[in-house]
Amino acid sequence: MNLIRAEVERLSARRFVQLMIVLLMLAFGVTAATTLAGSHQPTAVELAAAQRQATANIRGMELEHARCLARERGEPFRDDPGLYLPSDCSELDPALQDRLPVAADYLTGVFTFTRQAEPLLYFLVAYLVLFGFLVGASYIGADLNSGGVVNLLLWRPRRLTVLGTKLGTLLGTVLTVSVLASLAYLVTFWVIAQIAGYPGPTNAAFWAELGAIWGRGLTLVLLAAAIGFAIATMGRHTAAALGAVAAYLVVWELGGRIVLQILEVARPDQLMLASYVGAWLAGEVRFWDSTACRTVTSGYCDGSYTLTWQPALVVLLLLTAGLAASAFALFRRRDLL
Amino acid sequence: MTSGVIEIEGLRKTFHSLRRGRRVAVDGFDLLVEAGQVHGFLGPNGSGKTTTLRALLGLVRADDGRMRVLGANAPEQLPQVAGRVGAIVESPQFYGNFTGYRTLRLLALAGGVPVARVDEVLAQVGLADRGDERVKGYSLGMKQRLAVASALLKRPELLILDEPANGLDPAGIREMRDLVRSLAANGVTVLISSHILAEIQLICDHVTIISRGRRVTAGPVVEVLAGFDHNEHLVRVDDLDRAEELLLAAGLTVTGHADHLVVSGVPDPTTVSRTLGEQGVWVRELTPLRPDLESVFLELTGTPAHPGVPRQVDGSTPPGQPTTDQEIDLGMRGVDA
Known part of the structure; x- marks a missing residue:
């Protein structure tokens, strides 16, 4: 328990974490302010006209x-x-x-919560994924680099306990920040819609869908934090995590995709991690396979296929678990110089 | 081997690197530190001192050998005794944006030590007024003091200090010496590795010297020095040639130098003055040449400076192989080598 307290204090006192939270609040504030400035509460006449147009x-x-x-x-x-x-x-x-x-849909200059909530939430999730990854990587990377881990191990010579506590602390803190930030974010925009916009027709299905995106988004944030932490642990440095992600994006998501297209490999999107991230976040993603209809000479051919959140979750969990297990195994045996 | 606070037998560690290949850091090293000792641990750069200490503290995995700390097998049982061992290993690094106070507070929290102890140790190492400053603003000497403070937090029974005087000014070195003496007086066993041999001679009662990963001598400082006392005397006279001739004729071993002679194997200096005085050669200076730790160290590790020859890191000579023009037989000279 003492170790957890110490780690929570260590993490929350880090400049980088504080900077990322300030940036989050800044982005939040700017978005809320511009939304508030660019929106007005619709009059009865505007609402009636919009309703007529919809009908x-x-x-x-x-x-x-x-x-x-x-x-x-x-x-x-x-x-x-x-x-x-x-x-x-x-x-x-x-x-x-x-x-x-x-x-x-036909109200102009009016912030409508039911229309804007999803894209706003996706924006927040994207920021929180970046926050989780960078904080996860820098938390352990800076500690390994600055000798903090060695100092801690002199006090607590149980490597797996120390690393596990650090990972647990990271995930707990990131989850807390993400939950609080996203709730504050959605409540703020709900209030803006109430006082200077239009809440829109909300029903159980709307809230359930928003809740599902929120839950999946928070899971993705935790997975990103764990991946950043694991790669930085293996590479002993924050930059290792950043470099690994940059290398993956350039070499595989960009270069690999081009090579797969040249080779006319079927369903190349299925081999890209970004597809599974998208499928997990959105619930499902539809891709079009250009090779599917090559042999079809007449009639209708549907070359599309769908990735749903279930296999996406399996892929993302396996990747995260694999990286975390490798990081723990490596850290357990590594010489700390 | 008798039971000690630190017992190391046959420690071996080889580092493997793709770039640098295989490097034997410690090669069958033995060390015994008994309760209440202030034990100096000496060796040239790269001789295996820090690797030994890191292996003892569980930071580096030993390839072979047996290690015990306070009766517990290291590294397996280190967690049982970690609360009684304070240690700093090589130039300790800290997270620069934390203050000295916060750095120690986090360690105290993690180790279950009352936070009130932080102020005590900051005062003990002379940082009472600088504890609220960020560590990145500390000088090397202040960081070293902070490291010592972190080791003292636990009120250790065993204190392991790797180069504690690094970066300290002369006053700081004296304060460190006083601190170690007062700790030793209170029953703390201290193992100090250092390059400042005069300091080691002043504060240590026992010493172990390592070279190329092997112990070349060990024992009480007085005995180690006595083992290298060749009963030498420096003699200055007006007529060096005549004096040399007379001393050689008297059966003494004499080495001539530009402005003096060194006579060896003379337990009683009156032999020299009488031999010369009876022949009308009057002695201007007759000084016994007692070995100090520095000369013993340089002899044992084969690392004296040679004019015009830049010495390489760990350019020491394996025991038994002379490098100097004096043809030192290290195997014969070592107390228990």
Whole structure:
């Protein structure tokens, strides 16, 4: 317990951690201020007009779908020049759409919480992933480099306990910061929507979806922190983690992708870590495989495929667990000079 | 081997590096430090001192050998005795942005030592007024004092100090000497590695000298010095040639120098003055040449300076191989080598 207290104090007293939190608050403040400045509470007239426009658009979608169904049944329908009707009418079925137009879509100069919450949350998660990775890497990297770990081991000569406590402290602190930051962030924008914007139609499904993104985002932040910590432990330096990620992105995500395309390897996105990060965060990601329809000469060919969050989670967990296990195994046997 | 506070038998450590290849750092080294001793641990740069201390403290994995600290097998049982061992290993480094006080406070927290002890040790090492300054602003000597303070936090029974006088000014060296003496007077066993041989001679009662990873001598300082006392005397007279002739005729061993003679193997100096005086050669100076730790060290490690020849790190000579023009037989001279 004493060791945990000491490590929490050591981590929170680090300049880099404090700087990252200040930057987070700065980004948060700037976003909130510009949102507040660029938004106004919609008048009843604006809301009514937006509602009419949404209703009209839904009606238009229903009409298109009805025309398509009429064509399928061989019934006459009013044909507009330039009107495209797909072979499969379900594509136009309003009931099967991801979402239908709502009044908020037609409000200009109005911050609408239900429309903006997701992208705002993705932005915050992206920052927190960066925060977790950099703090994780610098926490152990600077400690290994500055002799802090050696000093600690002279007091507590149990390497795995010391490293495990450091990792646990890191994950606990990053999780606490992430939870508090994201709650403060969402509550702030909810309040802005209430006083100077439009909250939008919220229901259980909206909150459940937002909650799922939030939960998956926080998990990703923890995984990033653990990966940064593990690579910096193996490389004995913060820069090792930064270098490893930069090398991976340039060599594999960029160079490897080009080589895979030249070699016409099937589903290259499946071999990229970024795809799994995206799939985990968004719930699922759809990719198009250019090689799938090479042999199809006639008819419709759907070359798309989907990565869902379940396999993405398995891949990300295996990667993190593998790196962490390697870091612990290496640290247990390493000569500390 | 009798039981001691520190017992090392047959310690071996080889470092392997892709760039530098294989380097034997410690090659069958033995060390015994008994309770209450202030034990000097000497050796040229790169002779294996720090590697030995790091292996003893569990920071470096030994390839072979047996080590015990306060009766516990090292490194396996180190956690059982770590609270009774204070140590600094080579130039200790600290996180620069933390203050001296915070650095010690975190160690005290991690080690379960009352935080009130921090102020006591800061005062003990002369940093009472500088504890609230960032470590990056400390001089090398102040960092060294901070390191010693960290070792004293636990009120150790055994204090291991690797080059504690590094960077200290003359007053600081004297304060360090007084501190070690007062600790020893209070029953603390102290093992000091240092290059400042005069200091070691002043404060240590026992000494072990290591060269090329092997012990070349060990024992009480007085006995080690006595083993190198060749009953030599410096003689100055007006007529050096005549004096040399007379002394050689009397069966004494004489070495001529530009302005003096050195007569060896003469337990009683009156032999010299009588031999010369009876023949009318009057002695202007007759000084016994007692060995000091520096001369013993240089003889044993084969590292005296040669004019015009830059000495390489650990350019010491393996025991038994003479390097100087005096043809020293190290194997014969060592007390228990």
